[in-house]
Amino acid sequence: MKVGVFDSGIGGLTVVKSLLEHKLFEEIIYFGDTARVPYGIKDKTTIIRYAIEAVEFFKNFELDLIIVACNTVSAHALTEMREASTCPVIGVVEAGILATANALKDKTLNILILGTKATISSKAYEIGLNEEGFHNLQAKATGLFVPLVEEEIYNGEILEATLKHYFKEIKNPNAIILGCTHFPLISDAIQNYFSSDTILIHSGDAIVEHLQKSFDFSIKYNKTKLEFFASENPEALKAVGKKWLQV
Numbered sequence: 001m002k003v004g005v006f007d008s009g010i011g012g013l014t015v016v017k018s019l020l021e022h023k024l025f026e027e028i029i030y031f032g033d034t035a036r037v038p039y040g041i042k043d044k045t046t047i048i049r050y051a052i053e054a055v056e057f058f059k060n061f062e063l064d065l066i067i068v069a070c071n072t073v074s075a076h077a078l079t080e081m082r083e084a085s086t087c088p089v090i091g092v093v094e095a096g097i098l099a100t101a102n103a104l105k106d107k108t109l110n111i112l113i114l115g116t117k118a119t120i121s122s123k124a125y126e127i128g129l130n131e132e133g134f135h136n137l138q139a140k141a142t143g144l145f146v147p148l149v150e151e152e153i154y155n156g157e158i159l160e161a162t163l164k165h166y167f168k169e170i171k172n173p174n175a176i177i178l179g180c181t182h183f184p185l186i187s188d189a190i191q192n193y194f195s196s197d198t199i200l201i202h203s204g205d206a207i208v209e210h211l212q213k214s215f216d217f218s219i220k221y222n223k224t225k226l227e228f229f230a231s232e233n234p235e236a237l238k239a240v241g242k243k244w245l246q247v
Contacts, residue, residue, distance in 0.1 A: 001219075002027040004058040004066045006051075009037035009150050010240050011182030012069030015092065016226070017245055018204030019067075023220040024211060028227070029061050030241065035232030038146040039072040040116020040180070047118065051077035055084045057229070063087050065215075067207060069181045071096075072116050075124035090210065092203040093119075096177055097128035098213075099206035103199060104134070104175055112170065113139040114190075115179030116146065125179055138173070142166050142183075149182040152240065155189055163193045175199040185244075 003025045005012050009032050016030055031054060033039075039047055051073045058066055066089045068074045068081065074091030082089045100111070111134060113125045120141040129137060144162050153159055172195050178184055184202040191200060211217070226247055230237040241247070 001025045001064050001217075001221075002029070002061065004029045004031065004061060004063045005069050006031050006033075006054045006058070006066065006073070007069040007181055008033050008039040008050075008072065009146070009182070010034075010237060011146070011149060011180060011185070013241055013244055014181050014184040014202065014204045015067060015069040015207055016204075016241070018208045020224055020226075020245065020247070022208050022212075022217075023222060023224070024208070024217050025224055026221045027225040029058065029063065029229065030227065031057055031229045032231070032237050034230045034234075034237055037150060038116065038143065039070060040118045040141075040143045040146060042072075042118065044076045044118070047073060048077040048080050051081050052084050055081050055089075059086065065090065068092060069203065069207075071179045071181065071203065072118045075119045075122035090207065090214070092181065092207055093124050093179070094128065095206040095210035096179065096201060096203055097125065097132060099209050100129060100134070100175070100177060100201050101132040102209065103201060107133040108136055109134075109174035110136050111138070111175045111177060112173035113137060113177045113179050114142045114145075114183060115139070116143045117141040119179055125177060138170070140166060140170070142180075145186060146180065146182045149185045154186055159186060159189055163189060167193060173198060175201060178202040
């Protein structure tokens with residue numbers, strides 16, 4: 001099994017980490033559109049164009065599956081990617097909704113959805129969660145987290161100030177959906193800001209759960225070949241990937 005993982009930058013590495021931990025694929029091709037990150041501030045037409053270009057890039061590798069590790073793309077361009085692709089395309093938004101429904105049996109719990117401006121404005125999570133019976137929802141666009149993660153700022157004064165900026169008027173939620181694959185890299189800081197009892201749901205674990213229910217993964221791959229590609233400065237992406245994934 002060979003899979004392509006697409007993200008606007010380095011955030012999709014959180015999905016790759018989960019894939020590696022569960023030994024689902026023999027080969028992973030990672031493509032980060034680092035020249036044009038962040039996607040969350042761009043309009044829908046531009047997001048769709050970038051997403052289709054990613055599909056065309058992946059056609060060079062004869063993939064069995066494409067995972068869209070970008071919530072913004074998953075919210076706005078998944079249909080167009082599926083139409084352009086010769087293999088199945090799975091998005092993290094639908095996986096995140098499924099994971100939330102499985103993790104939270106009490107439909108009255110207070111859920112905070114975090115994401116980029118484009119993801120939040122799409123209301124993709126709210127629509128999907130409403131269909132699952134969840135209605136106590138609050139969504140917050142937290143786009144500044146993306147450039148902080150891209151700069152490898154995972155803790156410290158700048159991040160703490162940004163957390164206070166976004167969350168000063170938000171009471172402790174029962175669960176938080178990390179609706180951007182960059183956000184798990186600062187999940188410890190988010191958890192510490194709220195409560196250890198707050199449940200965090202992120203795309204990496206969610207996509208694995210979704211994949212295992214949708215496909216047959218009877219074979220486990222103890223060694224996975226991992227290749228990194230980027231639209232700008234691929235060596236920098238590769239360095240971050242090897243450091244964070246310890247490969």
